[in-house]
Structures are given as structure tokens and as C-alpha cells.
Amino acid sequence: MTNQEAIRKAEMTLSSLKSGGLMNPTQASAFIRMVQDTPTILKDSRVIQMDHDTQKIEKIGFGQRILRAAQEGKALADDQKAVPTTSTVNLSTKEVIAEIDITYDTLENNIEGEGLQDTIMQILAERAAVDIEELIVNGDTSSSDPFLAQINGIRKQAASHIVDAAGEELSRQIFKRGYKAVPPKYLRIPQEFRFYTSPGIEVEWKDRVADRQTSLGDAAVQGGLSSAFGVPVKGIANMQPYTIGEADVTTDVSDIILTHPKNIILGFSRNIRIEVDKDIRARKFIIVLTAKLDSKFEEEDAVAKIVKVKE
Template sequence: MRNQEVINKAEVTLGTLKTGGLMNPTQASTFIRMVQNTPTLLQDARVIPMESDSQKIEKIGFGQRILRAGEEGKALEAKDRVAPTTSTVQLTAKEVIAEVNITYDTLENNIEGDNLQNTIMQMLAERAAVDIEELILNGDTKSEDTYLAQLDGIRKQATSHIVDVAGEPLTRQVFKQGYKAVPPKYLRVPQEFRFYSSPGQEVEWKDKVADRQTNLGDAAVQGGLSSAFGVPVKGIANMQPYDADGTDVSDILLTHPKNIILGFSRNIRIEVDKDIRNRKFIIVLTAKLDSKFEEEDAVAKIIKVKE
């Protein structure tokens, strides 16, 4: 396909994508799935399509023993009867915007056959997923960065179980302290939880595991997901180090992946312009989202781990 044919086809495709700016429900659902499938924290999280900018998620559970010693022919007394605990998680979507520039050469070199629409959508999703991960992870309403100041991310939301290792290097004991900080009632299946760390910390831990010269050590060096006390350790690109008293340190979060809720509004907009002088398409994506822990008490945050 010649360059000009690709450009003409791109104009038609982008015209059908924007549908007056607002994606139709099928397009929105497809795009949300693409974002979720991009290899970021979003791939692990529980993504909930929001029907409006504000949505409540109902929680119900039993936080205490419900069984009692039975006695034939006798009902339980009122003091022995229990009721489930109910509460809600409130999601309030904030607007985010992304601009993606696709040059004519990029289109010509990467698009084959009739896959143009899927390729453009995938480009948008991959770019948006990285930015969304940064917001839901590092968001801070007190930040000077206007993008991050839109909401408090999960690093800031984790407040109940803080383990401050004061600049200690990453060791088995660091993971042990984080593990023990989470109430045991949540850690019934440890292998389903994750230690989310910076990429550097993940590499450091794999290196320590590799020193054991076992099959597990070999697997860690080959890129396998290493674990600590049965909990997989996973590096997240946007879990960046920070300075603490002149030392580069970072945080580690311990939680169940599905405890992280990402509410994604279906009202996703795509607007398109063509820059003929610079030979590129400008695609602006607008979406609304929010992120919360379903159960913040089931999270531990290890802070100031030396990089």
C-alpha cells in the first residue's frame, strides 16, 4: 500500500472512531479492555466500567466468627446471632486527557491490510495505560504536578499498616515485616497477593534469590516471577524511587491485586486533527477515572527501602 493510500485510509478510520467525539458503548468497552491488557498495574487490578461520574461499590462480609456450639432443639440466643458488615467504596471519576501523535511514516511502516483501526486503538491504549498507572499509583492531591494532583493514588491511600525500614537494603526481613503487618485474616492464600516494588527492587530480589544456586534461583535469573514467603514480587515501572535524607529509597506495597479498584467511565472521547505541515495525525483522548482500595485494611506499605 502506498503512503498516500495509507494516509487516506487513516482519515476515514479516524473519522469513524471519533463518532462525534464520544465513543459508542462497544468502542468504549473494547478500548477499556485494551488498556487493561497492557502490561501495567492495570492488568492486575479490578477494572469496573462506571455508568456515571460517581458510583458506589457495595461491600458485605463477616468480620467475626459466625459459628456457635449447637444444641439440639434450641435456637441461638440473641447475643450469639451475627449480622454481616456492610460498607461502600465511593468512586468519583476525574477527567484525564492524552494526546497521541502518529506520523505518516509510522502508519506506513506499521499498518498492514485492514488492521488500521485496531492498530490505532492499540497505540492509544498503550500510551494511556502507562499514564493511568502513574496517576492511580502516585496521585497526590497536594502534588505540584497538576496531573497527579487530581486524586490520591494507592500509595498515598495505604495508611493503616506502614512499615518504615529507614533506609535498610532489601532483605528477606524487610518482606517479612511487610507480610506480618497485614492482618492474618486476609492472607489465607498468600500466592494470590503481590509485593509491588520498583523495577530496581525486583531485580535486587531476583539477584538475591539467584545466589541460592537452586532451581528457584535459576528461574529468577531467567526472568521468572520470584516470591517472598509465598507472595510473588512484581516490579512496577511507575513505582519510582525518591530521596530520603540523601539516600535513594522506594516503597513496596503488599496487597491482593483485585483489592485495587479502577473505575473507568464509559464516556470516552476521541477527537482527531491532521497536521499537514508536520505530516502527522493528532489524536486527543479524554476519559474519566478513579481508583480505590476495596479494603484498605488488607494493605501493607513498606517505606524507605534502599534502592
């Protein structure tokens, strides 16, 4: 395929993609699946496709014992009857934007055959997934960064069960304190939960596990997902470290969040828009994607946050 043929094919493909800017429902659903399949925290979380910019998720459950001792021929008294607890999670989406540039040379060298549209959509999805992960992890409405100020992410939302490591070295005791901070009623299947942290903390923990010179230690060094008290420890790129201390006495630290992955809800509006422009001077296509999203914990009480763990 010549350069000009690649450019003409790209123009036709991008024209069919945007169809007035707004993706049709099938395109939107396929794109959301691609975003979710990208290896970020989104891959673990619960993604909800929203038909509107706001949505309520009704929760219902029993927080206490519902079984009673039965007595032949006698109904339960009113004070022994179980009543479910109900509450609501409100999702209110904010608009986000991603932009990618595809040069003519890239089209000529890398995009062949009939897979051009899929390639472009995959590039968009991978770029968008990284940006979305940054927002749902580090979002803070008090941030000076306009992008991060749109919503409160999971680091900010996790507020009920805080464990302050105060700059301590990573150890089993730190993980144990975080584990015990979550009410036991939620930790029925610990292996389904995750300790989410920075890549640096994950590597440090794998190194400590490897020092035990066991089969688990070998697996950790070779890239296996190590665990603490039965809960896998997983580093995510956007859980970045920060510095504490004053003057010349500073320490790089990071946070660890313990939660069930499906406790993280990402609401994604189906109203996804793609707009395309062509910069003939720079010899590139400019593709801009806009979407609307929000993220909440379904049950914030089921989350523990360990702060200020030394990197």
C-alpha cells in the same frame, strides 16, 4: 500502499472512530479491555466500567466467627447471632487525557491491510495504560503536578499499616515485617497477594534469591516471578525510587506495597472520547483521547506499605 493512499485510509478510519467524539458502548468496552490487557498494574487490578461519573460499591462481610456450638432443639441467643458488617467504596471520576501523533511516514511504513483501526486503538490503549498506571500508583492531591493531583493513588491511600525500613538494605526481614503488618484474616491465600515495588527492588530481590544456587534461584535469574514468604514480588515501572537524607548523606529508596491485586479498584467511565486533528505542516495526525477514572482500595485495612527500602 502509497503514502497518499495510507493517508486517505487513515482519514476515513479516524473519521469513523470518533463518530462525533464519543465512543459508542461497544467501542468503549473494547478500548477498556485493551487498556487492561497492557502489561501494567491495571492488568492485575479489578476494573469496573461505570455508566456514570460517580458510583458506590457496597461491601458486605463477616469479620468474626459466625459458627456456634449447636444445642438440640434450642435456637441461638440474640448475642450469638452473626451480623454482617457493611460499608461503601465511593468512586468519583476525574478526567484524564492522552495524545499521540502519527506521522504520514508511520502510516505508510507500518499500517497495512485492514487492521488500521485496531492498530490505532492499540497505540492509544498502550499510551493511556502507562499514564493511568502512573496516576493510580503515584496520585497525590497535594502534588504540584496537576495530573497527579487529581486523585490519591495507592501509595497515598495505604496508610493504616506502615513499616519504615529507614534506608535498610533489602532483606527477608523487611518482607516479613510487611507481611506481618497485614491482619492475618486477609492473608488466607498468600500466593494470590503481591508485593508491588520498583523494578530496581525486584531485581535486587531476584539477585538475592539467585545467590541461593537452587532451582528457584535459577528461575529468578531467568525472569521468573520470585516470591517472599509465598507472595510474588513484582516490579512496576511507575513505582519509582526517591531520595532521603540531607546534604552529602543521601540514599535512594523505594516503597513496597503488599495487597491482593483485586483489592485495587479502577473505575473507568464508559464516556470515552476521541478527537482527531491533522497537522499538514508537520505531516501528522493528532489523536486526543479523554476518559474519566478513579481508583480506590476496596479494603484499605488489607494493605501494608513498606517505605524507605534501599534501592
